[in-house]
Amino acid sequence: MSHDFLAQVSAILDSKYILIEEEEKAPYLTDWRKRYTGKALAVLLPATTEEVAAIVKLCAVTHTAVVPQGGNTGFCGGATPDSSGKQVILNLKRMNQIREIDAANQTISLEAGCILQSIQEKSAEKGFLFPLSLGAEGSCMIGGNLATNAGGTNVLRYGNTRDLCLGLEVVTASGEIWNGMKGLRKDNTGYDLRDLYIGSEGTLGIITAAVMKLYPLPISQWTTLAATQDIDSTIALLNLFQQRATSLLTGFEMMTKESLALNEKHFPQMANPLKENPPYTILIELSDHESEEHVKQLLEVILEEAFETGLISDAVIASNLSQANSFWHMREHITLAQSQEGANLKHDITIPLSSLDRFIRDTDALIKAKYPGVRIINFGHLGDGNLHYNIAPPDGEDFKAFNLANEKPIHELIYGQVELCNGSISAEHGVGQLKLDGLRAHKGEVAHELMKTLKKALDPQNILNPHKVVSI
Ligand SMILES: Cc1cc2nc3c(=O)[nH]c(=O)nc-3n(C[C@H](O)[C@H](O)[C@H](O)COP(=O)(O)OP(=O)(O)OC[C@H]3O[C@@H](n4cnc5c(N)ncnc54)[C@H](O)[C@@H]3O)c2cc1C
Structure with a gap:
C-alpha cells in the first residue's frame, strides 16, 4: 500500500517535493518543544490548492492518514505524525503567495503557507496593519494560525485569528475544494463553515487560503x-x-x-x-x-x-x-x-478576570504544598484573562524525571482549579495530541459527543490528522 501511495503521488508532485529519505524528513518529524517525534511515510510539499486536493483524494483512496503542517511552531504536537510510519506530512510552506490586497475592502487574500511576519510586512508596505502578532511570527504560517485559532499580543484590541478571518479555501477529506474566499463582513447563510474549520487543527479539512481583515496602521x-x-x-x-x-x-x-x-x-x-x-x-x-x-x-x-x-x-x-x-x-x-531551562509543564489557560486572583492564590498554595520547592513560571496575555501557568521542578532536579513522575497529577490539579473557576484548559495553543485526554475530561460530555459527530461527518474515514483534538 505504501509503495502504491508513493508511486501514485509522484504523478502529482515532482520528486524533489516528495521527501522520503530519513535525513530530509527529520526536520518535520519533531515538534518545536521537542516533546513529540513521529515517523512519516513521506513529507509532501505541494505548491497549489489543486495539488493539495489531488494528494488528499489519493489519501482517501489509499486510506493514508495526512498530517497538515505549517511552520511547526505549535505547542500541542498537532503537526507531528504518530510512530507508525504510515502517515504523510503535508507541509504547506510552498503555498506562500499573497493573492490580493484589496485596499477598498481592507482585506488581504493569501495562501496558507505565508509566514506571519511577511504578511505584517507586506500589509505595512501598503499602509495597513495586520494585527496578529506572536512570538513565533518569523516562522509560523497563516494556515497554522487559522488551524489553531492563534491568539498573541493584540487580541485585546483586534481579537484572535478567528476574528480576523472573513473567508477560507479548504480541501475537504474527500479531496474537494471548498471556495469560501469571500471578503464579507456579513454573510448569514446558514451554518458558518469558516468558523468550523478555524481552530480545528487540521482534523476537518486542509486550509489552503484565506481572506483576512486589515486595519489602518497606527501612527x-x-x-x-x-x-x-x-x-x-x-x-x-x-x-x-x-x-x-x-x-x-x-x-x-x-x-x-x-x-x-x-x-x-x-x-x-x-x-x-x-x-x-x-x-x-x-x-x-x-x-x-x-x-x-x-x-x-x-x-x-x-x-x-x-x-x-x-x-x-x-x-x-x-x-x-x-x-x-x-x-x-x-x-x-x-x-x-x-x-x-528545560521542558517544563505548560498550562495555557483562560480564567474570567474576576476569578483570576482566586485561581492564582488557591492553585499556587495547592501546588506548593504538594510539590515543595517547585518553580511556578507565570505570565500571560492578561488583558484576555490568558495565563501561561507553567511548572518547573525545584532547582537542580532533573526535568525529565520530575515530569515523568508528576505530569498527570499536576495537570489534573491545575485543570481542576480551572474548572472550579469556569475557565478553559486551552486558551490559545489548541489541543493537538497533548490535550486530547484533557479535552475529553473537561469539555463536557454533550460538547465532546457533538465534536465527534462533526468529525465523523466531515472525515468519515478518519484520515485527517487522526487522534488529534478528538478521537473517533
Ligand atoms: C516562541 C513561540 C511563541 C508563541 N506564542 C504564541 C502566542 O502568543 N499565541 C498563540 O496562540 N500561539 C503561540 N505560539 C504557538 C504557535 O506559534 C501557534 O500555535 C501557531 O499558530 C502555529 O502555527 P504553525 O504554522 O507553526 O502551525 P503548525 O505548528 O505547523 O501546526 C499547528 C496545527 O495546525 C495544523 N495545521 C497547520 N497548517 C494547517 C493548514 N494549512 N490546514 C489545516 N491544518 C493546519 C497542524 O496539523 C497542527 O494541528 C508560540 C510558539 C512559539 C514557538
Missing part, C-alpha cells in the same frame, strides 16, 4: 512597563486603562518576578528596567491614529492616576521605538528562556 504607539504588587491591583490597572484609553489600549501583558528572573538568567541583556524586579511587571501599549503627543499625554495621565491610587509603584515609558521593542522582546523571550 503612534507608546509602550510602558509598570510595577504592581498583586493580581487584584493588576486587574484594577487593566480596568483603569480600559476605561480611560478605551480602544487605544492594544496590549496588556503580565510577567511575574520569577518569569523575568528566568529571562535574565538565560538572556542577561533582558534585565528588567524596573527597580528590583517587582512581583508583577505589566507591559502596556497604547496605539493611536492621531498625533504622538495625544497618546503620550493620555498614557502619562493614566499612569499618574495609577500612582496616586496606589495601583502601581514604578513605571518606565519607552523613550523610543528601540526601547519599546526591547520591552516586547523581554516578554517574548520568557518562552525561549523556559525552553532553555
Whole structure:
C-alpha cells in the first residue's frame, strides 16, 4: 500500500517535493518543544490548492492518514505524525503567495503557507496593519494560525485569528475544494463553515487560503512597563486603562518576578528596567491614529492616576521605538528562556478576570504544598484573562524525571482549579495530541459527543490528522 501511495503521488508532485529519505524528513518529524517525534511515510510539499486536493483524494483512496503542517511552531504536537510510519506530512510552506490586497475592502487574500511576519510586512508596505502578532511570527504560517485559532499580543484590541478571518479555501477529506474566499463582513447563510474549520487543527479539512481583515496602521504607539504588587491591583490597572484609553489600549501583558528572573538568567541583556524586579511587571501599549503627543499625554495621565491610587509603584515609558521593542522582546523571550531551562509543564489557560486572583492564590498554595520547592513560571496575555501557568521542578532536579513522575497529577490539579473557576484548559495553543485526554475530561460530555459527530461527518474515514483534538 505504501509503495502504491508513493508511486501514485509522484504523478502529482515532482520528486524533489516528495521527501522520503530519513535525513530530509527529520526536520518535520519533531515538534518545536521537542516533546513529540513521529515517523512519516513521506513529507509532501505541494505548491497549489489543486495539488493539495489531488494528494488528499489519493489519501482517501489509499486510506493514508495526512498530517497538515505549517511552520511547526505549535505547542500541542498537532503537526507531528504518530510512530507508525504510515502517515504523510503535508507541509504547506510552498503555498506562500499573497493573492490580493484589496485596499477598498481592507482585506488581504493569501495562501496558507505565508509566514506571519511577511504578511505584517507586506500589509505595512501598503499602509495597513495586520494585527496578529506572536512570538513565533518569523516562522509560523497563516494556515497554522487559522488551524489553531492563534491568539498573541493584540487580541485585546483586534481579537484572535478567528476574528480576523472573513473567508477560507479548504480541501475537504474527500479531496474537494471548498471556495469560501469571500471578503464579507456579513454573510448569514446558514451554518458558518469558516468558523468550523478555524481552530480545528487540521482534523476537518486542509486550509489552503484565506481572506483576512486589515486595519489602518497606527501612527503612534507608546509602550510602558509598570510595577504592581498583586493580581487584584493588576486587574484594577487593566480596568483603569480600559476605561480611560478605551480602544487605544492594544496590549496588556503580565510577567511575574520569577518569569523575568528566568529571562535574565538565560538572556542577561533582558534585565528588567524596573527597580528590583517587582512581583508583577505589566507591559502596556497604547496605539493611536492621531498625533504622538495625544497618546503620550493620555498614557502619562493614566499612569499618574495609577500612582496616586496606589495601583502601581514604578513605571518606565519607552523613550523610543528601540526601547519599546526591547520591552516586547523581554516578554517574548520568557518562552525561549523556559525552553532553555528545560521542558517544563505548560498550562495555557483562560480564567474570567474576576476569578483570576482566586485561581492564582488557591492553585499556587495547592501546588506548593504538594510539590515543595517547585518553580511556578507565570505570565500571560492578561488583558484576555490568558495565563501561561507553567511548572518547573525545584532547582537542580532533573526535568525529565520530575515530569515523568508528576505530569498527570499536576495537570489534573491545575485543570481542576480551572474548572472550579469556569475557565478553559486551552486558551490559545489548541489541543493537538497533548490535550486530547484533557479535552475529553473537561469539555463536557454533550460538547465532546457533538465534536465527534462533526468529525465523523466531515472525515468519515478518519484520515485527517487522526487522534488529534478528538478521537473517533
Ligand atoms: C516562541 C513561540 C511563541 C508563541 N506564542 C504564541 C502566542 O502568543 N499565541 C498563540 O496562540 N500561539 C503561540 N505560539 C504557538 C504557535 O506559534 C501557534 O500555535 C501557531 O499558530 C502555529 O502555527 P504553525 O504554522 O507553526 O502551525 P503548525 O505548528 O505547523 O501546526 C499547528 C496545527 O495546525 C495544523 N495545521 C497547520 N497548517 C494547517 C493548514 N494549512 N490546514 C489545516 N491544518 C493546519 C497542524 O496539523 C497542527 O494541528 C508560540 C510558539 C512559539 C514557538
